[in-house]
Each structure stands twice: as structure tokens, then as C-alpha cells.
Amino acid sequence: MQKHNILIVDDEKNILKIASMTLKQSGYEVDTAMSSEEAIEKFNHNSFHLIISDLKLPGISGIGLLEYIKSREPDIPVIVITAFGTIENAVEAMKKGAFNYLAKPVNPDELLSLVKEALEKYELRRENITLKSELRQKYSFSNIIGKSPAMQELFDTIVMISKTQSNILIMGESGTGKELVARALHYDSDRAEKPFVTIDCAAIPGEIMESELFGHEKGAFTGAHERKTGLLEHADKGTVFLDEIGELDLNLQKKLLRFLQEKEILKVGGVNRIKLDARIIAATNKELEKEVKARKFREDLFYRLNVVTLKVPPLRERKDDIPLLANHFLEKLNKIEGKMIKGFEDDVMDALIRHDWPGNVRELENVVERAYVLCPNVTINIKYLHPKLINLVQEEREEINRMNLIETEKKLIIKALNNTSWNQSKAAEILGISRKQLRTKMKRHSLLPS
Numbered sequence: 087m088q089k090h091n092i093l094i095v096d097d098e099k100n101i102l103k104i105a106s107m108t109l110k111q112s113g114y115e116v117d118t119a120m121s122s123e124e125a126i127e128k129f130n131h132n133s134f135h136l137i138i139s140d141l142k143l144p145g146i147s148g149i150g151l152l153e154y155i156k157s158r159e160p161d162i163p164v165i166v167i168t169a170f171g172t173i174e175n176a177v178e179a180m181k182k183g184a185f186n187y188l189a190k191p192v193n194p195d196e197l198l199s200l201v202k203e204a205l206e207k208y209e210l211r212r213e214n215i216t217l218k219s220e221l222r223q224k225y226s227f228s229n230i231i232g233k234s235p236a237m238q239e240l241f242d243t244i245v246m247i248s249k250t251q252s253n254i255l256i257m258g259e260s261g262t263g264k265e266l267v268a269r270a271l272h273y274d275s276d277r278a279e280k281p282f283v284t285i286d287c288a289a290i291p292g293e294i295m296e297s298e299l300f301g302h303e304k305g306a307f308t309g310a311h312e313r314k315t316g317l318l319e320h321a322d323k324g325t326v327f328l329d330e331i332g333e334l335d336l337n338l339q340k341k342l343l344r345f346l347q348e349k350e351i352l353k354v355g356g357v358n359r360i361k362l363d364a365r366i367i368a369a370t371n372k373e374l375e376k377e378v379k380a381r382k383f384r385e386d387l388f389y390r391l392n393v394v395t396l397k398v399p400p401l402r403e404r405k406d407d408i409p410l411l412a413n414h415f416l417e418k419l420n421k422i423e424g425k426m427i428k429g430f431e432d433d434v435m436d437a438l439i440r441h442d443w444p445g446n447v448r449e450l451e452n453v454v455e456r457a458y459v460l461c462p463n464v465t466i467n468i469k470y471l472h473p474k475l476i477n478l479v480q481e482e483r484e485e486i487n488r489m490n491l492i493e494t495e496k497k498l499i500i501k502a503l504n505n506t507s508w509n510q511s512k513a514a515e516i517l518g519i520s521r522k523q524l525r526t527k528m529k530r531h532s533l534l535p536s
């Protein structure tokens with residue numbers, strides 16, 4: 087097993103001696119420094135896996151040292167040592183990214199168990215980073231990223247049906263990736279070398295839709311100076327992607343149905359039917375069954391299209407895809423924009439996971455891009471997150487701080503009590519509060535019957 091290097095920083099020789107002995111006996115490599123300045127010097131010339139530092143140091147304070155380390159190597163865990171009666175300092179250090187704290191006098195067992203925990207987490211994190219590139223291969227299919235069971239199932243279905251000739255209906259909320267799925271179906275089929283033609287039924291005005299789809303003959307209507315090839319004909323032997331099919335008007339629905347049944351089209355103003363072979367993949371963010379019930383969508387066309395239906399789940403129902411997608415977009419931007427942003431700070435990622443993404447993957451992509459453009463650092467900081475997400479981070483931070491504060495207080499009280507054989511007056515003195523205040527706090531922490 088690889089040896090771990092630990093740097094201990096304290097201006098008290100005694101503490102350095104005891105701590106390094108304890109750690110060396112457990113097989114760790116230990117180096118020591120008596121000031122932040124010395125620690126920074128060693129930190130810059132060696133590779134440490136963990137730093138243990140007193141908060142009260144001459145010159146640059148322990149908090150200053152912590153900030154320095156976190157700005158250089160945010161992943162390296164830092165354990166701080168605090169004196170009695172300095173709860174605020176311990177909490178501040180935790181806020182600034184300390185892994186945890188130890189109260190003086192340092193208990194060797196406590197020290198060892200914290201060190202072990204910190205190093206285990208550190209190793210896991212590093213493994214994750216190397217695993218990431220492997221995972222990416224496994225969790226990507228034709229540019230679609232997803233590790234959630236729902237997306238993995240979707241990939242399997244795509245493989246199963248892409249080579250068939252059936253029409254396919256893709257349903258899903260806006261921004262879930264329906265067009266990506268349609269492309270994947272085409273490029274995984276025998277038609278891959280032939281055209282993939284997208285027709286957005288919502289974007290083309292009703293009056294010209296028929297001629298766009300089927301083409302027209304010269305002179306078919308005023309302004310038809312030339313013969314025009316329709317989009318369906320352009321897609322011969324390939325695939326037609328009919329996006330927002332729910333927006334197609336009833337008259338055209340009838341004509342499309344006829345094409346699906348007979349594989350023939352009639353141009354506007356034409357007399358001869360033209361044979362053509364184009365596979366139809368349609369998509370909608372409407373619930374087409376409802377449209378059918380409301381008689382806005384032809385039932386017969388619905389059944390023709392709906393031979394196979396693929397449902398793309400909304401992002402909020404597959405939150406395990408969020409980190410993967412966010413990192414994917416980040417890397418895409420790194421390639422395009424040339425910055426080298428390594429990742430997201432933990433609280434930013436937490437907020438991305440907590441948000442419920444009404445705009446789905448497209449919204450996530452926009453949020454990442456906005457942060458990317460604004461962020462001057464190597465990791466994306468909360469400051470650059472979209473304002474609607476910042477609230478989520480703040481809520482969570484406050485909660486963590488509150489929990490840390492309560493935990494820290496309880497531990498310090500227990501320690502003071504243990505050191506005074508549970509003499510409340512003496513413990514209160516050590517903690518710098520009155521006996522009455524101590525008793526109130528002890529009740530709150532269930533250390534006294536209330």
C-alpha cells in the first residue's frame with residue numbers, strides 16, 4: 087500500500103512531538119512545521135495527502151494557511167486543532183473547507199480515527215476522478231449521456247428498434263433530449279448514410295406546410311414559379327424527424343397518414359403520385375392521447391405513428407444523471423472556449439442536484455454555460471451560478487453551519503466536562519460561560535434530563 091504523507095503544523099513542540107509519534111506508529115510519513123510560513127514552503131515543495139494545523143499560529147494564522155491550501159489543492163483534507171472556548175474559530179474553519187477539527191488537548195485515538203477517515207475520503211475522491219473517463223464511455227450513447235436506469239433502458243430500446251422500419255413516436259417534456267434520441271435512432275440504423283431531415287411542425291406556418299412537406303408543381307399557386315421538392319422527398323431512403331407533431335393541422339394530418347399508409351406523396355398541384363421511402367420519427371411534448379380525445383389529433387394517425395413509443399423522462403426523475411451531464415457540458419465548453427475549468431465546487435453540484443429543472447437538460451446546459459463564461463477560476467464557484475440556484479446553496483449552507491455549530495458546541499462541552507470530572511462550575515469556567523448557561527446548553531444537547 088502507498089504511504090500517506092501528513093504535514094503537522096503547530097508552534098507548540100510538544101503537540102508536534104506527540105502527534106507525529108502517534109501517526110508514525112500507525113505507519114504514516116510525517117513532516118512538521120512550526121509556522122504557516124514554514125508549512126507553505128513545505129507544501130509547495132512536497133506532496134502531502136493531509137494537513138493537520140493548529141488554528142492559533144504566529145504570523146499567518148491557521149485560517150490563513152487553510153485558505154492558502156484550499157486555493158491551491160482544494161481536494162487535500164485539512165484537519166484543524168482548536169483550543170477550548172473557540173467554537174467560532176472551529177466553525178469558521180469548517181466553513182472555509184476544513185475536513186474536521188480536533189479540540190485540545192488532542193486525544194491520540196481521536197486523531198487517528200479522523201486521519202483515517204479523511205484519507206479514505208480523499209482516496210475515494212481521487213478514484214472517482216480516474217473512474218470518470220471510463221464511466222463516460224459506458225454512459226454515453228450516440229452523444230446522449232445518461233447513467234440512470236431510465237436512460238440505460240432507453241439506450242437498450244434504441245438499439246433494439248433502430249434497425250427496424252417502424253415509425254416511432256418520442257414523447258417527453260421540452261429539453262429532455264428528444265431530438266438527440268431521434269438522431270441516435272437514425273445514425274444507428276441502416277439509413278445512417280442517407281439524409282436525416284428535421285421538420286419542425288411548430289415553426290413552419292400552416293399555409294406553406296403542405297408545400298414544404300410534399301413539394302409543389304410549377305404554377306400550383308400564385309408565387310409557385312418553380313417546381314419544388316418537398317422535405318419528405320429530400321429524405322428518401324433516410325429518416326424524417328417530425329418535431330412537435332402535435333402542432334400539425336388536421337388537414338395535413340390526413341395527408342401525412344396517407345403517406346404513411348401508401349408510401350407515396352402527391353405534390354401540391356401535382357397529378358402523379360411519387361413513390362418514396364422515408365422512415366418517420368415523430369416527437370411531441372404534448373400528451374398526444376389527450377389531443378386525440380379532444381379531437382385535435384387524428385386517432386388513426388396517432389396509432390400509425392405510435393407503433394413504438396419512447397418516453398424520455400424529465401431530468402428531475404433521473405437526478406443521478408445531473409453530475410455526469412454537468413461535467414459533460416463543462417468539458418464540451420473547455421474544448422470550444424479553451425479555458426480549463428476542472429469542475430464544480432461541492433455546494434454548486436449540490437445545488438444542481440437539488441434544483442428541479444423545469445427546462446430539463448437544455449436548462450442545465452444553459453446554467454453551466456452561463457457559469458462557465460463568468461467564472462475566472464479553475465472550479466466553478468457558487469457566485470457564478472444562476473441566481474435562482476444560489477438560494478438553494480444558501481439554504482443548504484445555513485443548514486450545514488447550524489448542524490456543525492450544534493455538533494461542535496456539544497463536543498466542546500463534553501470535553502470540558504470530562505476534563506473536570508463533570509464539575510459543572512469548573513467546566514463552565516473553561517468554556518467561558520456561566521454555570522446557568524452551561525446547564526441550559528447541556529439540556530439542549532440532552533446531557534441533562536430536561
Ligand SMILES: Nc1ncnc2c1ncn2[C@@H]1O[C@H](COP(=O)(O)OP(=O)(O)OP(=O)(O)O)[C@@H](O)[C@H]1O
Binds near residue numbers: 229264451
Ligand atoms: N442526455 C443528454 N446528453 C447530452 N446532451 C443532452 C441530453 N439531453 C439533452 N441534451 C442537450 O440538451 C439540449 C436539448 O435537447 P433536445 O433539443 O434534444 O431536446 P428536445 O426534447 O428536443 O427539446 P424541445 O422539446 O424543446 O425541442 C440539446 O443541446 C442537447 O444536445
Ligand SMILES: [Mg+2]
Binds near residue numbers: 264329
Ligand atoms: Mg426538440
